[in-house]
Amino acid sequence: MLDIKFLRENLDLVRRKMLERGQDIDLDRFSSMEAKRRNILQEVESMRSERNQASKEIGRKKVQKEDASAIIARMADVSARIKELDELLKETEDALRDVVMIIPNIPHESVAYGASSEDNPVVRTWGEKPVFDFVPKPHWEIGEYLNILDFARGAKITGARFTLYRGLGAQLERALINFMLDLHTSAHGYTEVLTPFMVNKESMTGTGQLPKFAEDLFKIEGLDYYLIPTAEVPVTNIHQEEILEEKALPIYYVAYSPCFRAEAGSYGKDTRGLIRQHQFNKVELVKFTTPETSYNELEKLTLNAEEILKRLGIHYRTVSLCTADLGFSSAKTYDLEAWLPGQDAYREISSCSDFEDFQARRASIRFRREASGRVEFLHTLNGSGLAVGRTVVAVLENYQQKDGTVIIPEALRPYMKGVDRITPAG
RNA sequence: GGAGAGAUGGCUGAGUGGUCGAAAGCGAUCGCCUGCUAAGCGAUUGUACGCCCCUAAAAGGUGUACCGCGGGUUCAAAUCCCGCUCUCUCCGCCA
Incomplete structure (x- = not known):
């Protein structure tokens, strides 16, 4: 607030x-x-x-x-x-x-004015669109052909927007999670945490999901607990109601978690495939910083997320969300959009935001200045590093072959017991 | 799920109705002392909100609130009563 x-x-x-x-x-x-x-x-x-x-x-x-x-x-x-x-x-x-509590954050001065996502400026682009000598398929066709994604059974077990992964598909998801966690902990200096996947109302309010966006959340019946829509919620709330020492900052956390979203109001959107699910996996980066360093930290955090796509060899672009597209709590957000040849489109695969002191004030997360001894709100940031389900989509669509198989990117093979290709036989 | 014990400032820990924001100790900070270190001596040592002053902010002055959380009794609650949460111990159950 x-x-x-x-x-x-x-x-x-x-x-x-x-x-x-x-x-x-x-x-x-x-x-x-x-x-x-x-x-x-x-x-x-x-x-x-x-x-x-x-x-x-x-x-x-x-x-x-x-x-x-x-x-x-x-x-x-x-x-x-x-x-x-x-x-x-x-x-x-x-x-x-x-x-x-329902007033959104003020956009940073560097955020472009815009009326919709059409107006998001592209900050940079990495790689190039892969060239195919055939018509690339969407990932749901690839996944079903290879018997690694089972949408019908996911729907049977639970309902629409739930998917069953099988065999090398399940392994690919797990490999990506481990690859991301390993890179962020060893190369980028983040501390890994594993949090509760349900949180209370205070935590949801602290990061801004409540009170305004209750309809987007799954609530546990009979309890004041909610399924987390992102690890941002439990991780940011680690330091709720705390006063940290200035020299402890910045703090970097990385967390794997499943994410649960009601997706109210998106009926009919992205109904096929893994793009928009009620449950998906994500590796999340969260930072606690001093006010004067937070925008520099946002740049670094965004590059940390981009590094995953680079190592996977997936073409993407980075856009800066314009005023109209900015999330409720955010002062500035970069979205990473991966190229998905099967859909002939760039799709969001990561969202990296600086909340300044907006969440810190709600959650009462402060720090003490070493020089003056004064207490003030710190800045919080977070970003997906990355959305795992959508990364599976990007791998399947970008690495698909004419014969219907999918090559595993080099960087992932150590996490796939050396498997270099997914074939229908498994 | 059953039974019991507990929750006080950065920490330990006193405090069972009034002058208690809270003794004492530890820690920390500043100063003194000191060849250095240790010891010793003195002072300071929470957060939030309001007002005044000033105004860019801070500092300063002043008031109020906060002894796990919420309610009640009372002129007055850390202290008495009720509800809740969390922690610990024992029993049961379970991955």
Whole structure:
């Protein structure tokens, strides 16, 4: 969430930034709630002060066996009034919170203005589109032909948007997970963590999924637990309510996790194949940094994710999301889009974001400056490194052969017991 | 699932209704002392929000809240009552 003081003092700026995002936020309601809160707070605090004074007086009189009944009677009224004001204050604070918690982050100044994803500038491109002397197939056809992806049985076991992997397909998924984790831990300096895959409401609120996006989440019936839509949630919340030492920063974490998404509102979109599933695997990169280093760290994090695609030899481009396409919590986001020849399209395979102090403020993650001893919110970042299911898609479609087999990229062979090709025989 | 014990500041740990944001010790920081180190002496040592001052911020002044979380009793709650969460021990069950 945004800083209340900043919001109060920069209403016009914030309003303008929200319009750039295509969001019409009711900031007048914020202003009135915020002013009301301060009025009540001042009144109730002065009454509490009065009561505290009187309490000391009462204590003294009691000790000295004097009569205190007059003050006690007066304080009964004051206390009753405090109780009323407390309730009003709580209502007002809740209302204020409701407003502030659904205001998105302010885009960084380097983010391009745009009206839709069409306006996302391409930052760079790596590799080239592979040339085929046949018509490349979409991955669902390849996967079914090779008997490594079974969409019908996935649907039978659970439902639409669930897939059964088999044989070398299952191995390929696992190989990719291990390849990614190994690269990020040994070459890029991340610490591997394995987290709970269900989290509570506080964690979901801390990273911004709640309260606004409840319909995108799977909730456990009868409990206040949710299936994570990304490891970002448990990993960022590792340091919830903590004050870290400046010298401990930056902190880099990498985590494998399955991700569960309700995909409400995407009916009919990407219904075939692995692109849009209710459950998919992802290796996630998360950073905690000082404010002054976070944008440099975003560049590095994005390159860390890109390195996976480079080593796999998959052509991709990096785009910077424009104001309209930016996620709720993000101040700046790069998407990596892998080339998928079977679909003749670039598709998002990673999303790397700098949240500045937006999540840190929600989750109360702070650090202490070594020089001044002062406490301030740190910056959080994260990025997919990468979405594993979509990486399988990219491998299958980019490395497909005329005979229907698929070559395994060099970098992956150590993780596939040396297997260099997937054939229908397995 | 059953039975019991516990949760206080960075840590240990006192505190069973009033002058307690909280004793004491440890740790840490600064200063003194010191050839160096150790010891010793003194001071400081949480977070949030509001107001004043100032205003770019900080510092400063002042008030309020916070002793796991939420509610209740009371003029007054770390302290009494109720609910919850978490931790530990024992029994049962289980990968």
